[in-house]
Amino acid sequence: MIGNALPLMKDRSERLWDRALRVIPAGTQTFSKGPGQYVSGVAPKYIQRGLGGRVWDPDGNEFIDYGMALGPIILGHAYPRVNEAIAAQLRDGITFTLMHPLEVELAEQLAAIVPCAEMVRFGKNGSDATAGAVRIARACTKRDKIACCGYHGWQDWYIGSTSRGLGVPAAVTLLTAHFEYNNIDSLYTLFRQHSGQIAAVVLEPVNFFPPRPGFLEDVKDLTHRNGAILVFDEVITGFRFSVGGAQALFGVVPDLAAFGKAMGNGMPISALVGKGELMRVLNDAFYSFTFAGEAVSLAASLATICEIREKRVLDHIWRMGARLIDGYNRIVAELGLKRLTKCIGYPCWPKVVFNDGDGHASPLLETLFQQEIVKRGILTRPGMFVCYSHGPHDVDETISVYRLALQVLAEAVERDAVREHLEGDIIEPVIRSVLQAPR
Ligand SMILES: Cc1ncc(COP(=O)(O)O)c(C=O)c1O
Incomplete structure (x- = not known):
């Protein structure tokens, strides 16, 4: 199922969410796991189980997971x-x-x-x-x-x-x-x-x-x-x-x-x-x-x-992360998107960033990208936690999905129609600002 862009089944996720809103303030135990961090109406809201570098939601959809529970899963799920x-x-x-x-x-x-x-x-x-x-x-x-x-x-x-x-x-x-x-x-x-x-x-x-x-x-x-x-x-x-x-x-x-x-x-x-x-x-x-x-x-x-x-786990993680960064940035160059996105960070924790071409962060493009990858079986926030169970085939599969998502993004930008492509709300940061000014 990885790679196909059919709408995900999400009935069970949505039913759980309706129940959660009645008994759990904010619906979640952790803001960063809440629906505001993923494209609502498109991404699943719950994960039922995981194995190695993959997870399954309650509706049976499978994902390569780079969210890794916000970082703790360094070896793999159910290791x-x-x-x-x-x-x-x-x-x-x-x-x-x-x-x-x-x-x-x-x-x-x-x-x-x-x-x-x-x-x-x-x-x-x-x-x-x-x-x-x-x-x-x-x-x-x-x-x-x-x-x-x-x-x-x-x-x-x-x-x-x-x-x-x-x-x-x-x-x-x-x-x-x-x-x-x-x-x-x-x-x-x-x-x-x-x-x-x-x-x-x-x-x-x-x-x-x-x-x-x-x-x-x-x-x-x-x-x-x-x-x-x-x-x-x-x-x-x-x-x-x-x-x-x-x-x-x-x-x-x-x-x-x-x-x-x-x-x-x-x-x-x-x-x-x-x-x-x-x-x-x-x-x-x-x-x-x-x-x-x-x-x-x-x-x-x-x-x-x-x-x-x-097992020299971190050597493996750094190698896989470098493969992910190179793969992403090669596609960005091929599609002429360098002005709008790139993959930055250290290989153990790469991050995809989007801007509007004038140097400002673009939640709009980030949301479109997230939407297109989650529909094709990749679950991640912009920062990707690579784990020991992610092998070269997982990374290559991920890069193929990123290519398809970036093609959608390139076409939407070309037609000035990014917003029209969105099927859910724009992703929101959990913390909007810190009080920078010394008091
Ligand atoms: C750098 C850093 N410090 C502290 C924390 C807080 O950790 P916890 O959420 O486990 O309390 C986090 C959580 O994301 C973090 O990223």
Whole structure:
């Protein structure tokens, strides 16, 4: 079915959605999985099951999946080695009254592979780890303000500083300010305006754009000169850009770091890691919750990390990603679309971008592209999470679909009829803006 452009069957998806709207606010547990992120009326709304690099929706439609549950699935869906580790731990029990030995084993494993990880604490979501890092920084520096760059989760300290800050006390929103990636002057400005008040600089060390030479080093230097703590948010980059995270790839070691997503191949686990002298604040500061040491996720994470290391998983992912980027950009050149779209980013996390020809992002073209690929069996947001189970044939099949979708797009642009081609609503960003201006 991959490649055909017949309308998808979606009765079951739509019926579930109608029921969801009655009992689930926003209809979803995760904004980024909600219908606003895909072309409504065209894309499925639910996934029933997955295997390797593919998923099936409740109506039986099959997709090559690059959404990968927003990044966690690094090996593949229902991956045998991880499933076996989960099953073995399930037979012994899930979570207990006292600590579990796997806590020690996994903490030692992370300490061995992540440069800044002298000590480790676990969590469930990336937001646990980033919020924990902020608490440590505030406790250690006796300062309250945070400078950040990127997305860092749902907790008040971060989300209050974005357009999604409804419900966060105003006093808290005033404590976080944003700086711009690859613009050291913007961080310098924050330190000048909030002199002696910034506890931590929290940033995604890399995203779709490479750091300018010296940028990460300059951030570290400026942060330390101002008496603040450097936190790398490696929730996406960890176990994807390199096993030890972006800090290992770029050779810039932060004081603290947050890991999550890929470390359990889909099981809910995250880690707050860092220098011992800072992490020991957690002897007193409260970072403690019922499921932090839940054993099934610890077992899954150990199996995932072993598999990533033993099978050289990231080499494969980078190779497949490079094939995807090259394939996309070759078609773009052939169809004369270079002005409007290209595939950017590192091979482990490529992203297709669209603009209107005048340098502005084009949600309209992005939506048309999404519509045409999902109808032909590719499920992804613009950022594509390549996994170990995606083989060359999957990537080549994907590129064939991209060719067909880009042909539709080229023809629509040529006839100035993009809007007429749309069968659903234009895709909306989850967070429209952050409060950039320092306050
Ligand atoms: C860079 C980054 N940090 C933190 C988070 C928050 O992680 P979670 O949604 O698991 O709480 C995310 C989630 O997408 C993320 O991409």
